[in-house]
Amino acid sequence: MTSNAVSVPRDSIRTPVVWGVVFGALNLAAPLVFWWLNDATVLALIIVLIGAVYIGFAVADGRPKVLVVEIMVASVFVVLGAIAVTETAWILVVAYAGHGAKDLWQHRTHFVANTRWWPPFCLVIDWIVALGLIVEIAVGVHFR
Numbered sequence: 001m002t003s004n005a006v007s008v009p010r011d012s013i014r015t016p017v018v019w020g021v022v023f024g025a026l027n028l029a030a031p032l033v034f035w036w037l038n039d040a041t042v043l044a045l046i047i048v049l050i051g052a053v054y055i056g057f058a059v060a061d062g063r064p065k066v067l068v069v070e071i072m073v074a075s076v077f078v079v080l081g082a083i084a085v086t087e088t089a090w091i092l093v094v095a096y097a098g099h100g101a102k103d104l105w106q107h108r109t110h111f112v113a114n115t116r117w118w119p120p121f122c123l124v125i126d127w128i129v130a131l132g133l134i135v136e137i138a139v140g141v142h143f144r
Helices: 010-033 039-061 064-086 090-109 118-138
Strands: none
Touching: 010 039, 010 118, 039 064, 039 090, 039 118, 064 090, 090 118
16 A cells, blocks of 8 residues: 655754744734734634635645635634634634644645645644643633
């Protein structure tokens, strides 16, 4: 059985991972910039934007199957974001952790062609935000 996964040298993902840490921290701080919106709304908008990026990659890839799958996946993040705005911030944790898992799958399978550094970059952002949200929820930060 053959694998579609491409071996990526460790050094080639160091830079995206470092930038992922920076952008993960910026994502956690984003509600401070948009002070007039509640935190859940800001973070929900960001996860929708992050999920939609793969639609652009799918268009560039050019395969209809990839485009359909990525639109369906992005739609899940739109729904999760909408639910998180009115329900609980734990939905945001699920969305960010889930998108990070999707990034890990993408990094291993290269389902969408030519994404190279994006999946490890985005995975780090997603999981940093998910972990940061868990800490914020645990210490009593209010998201409404």
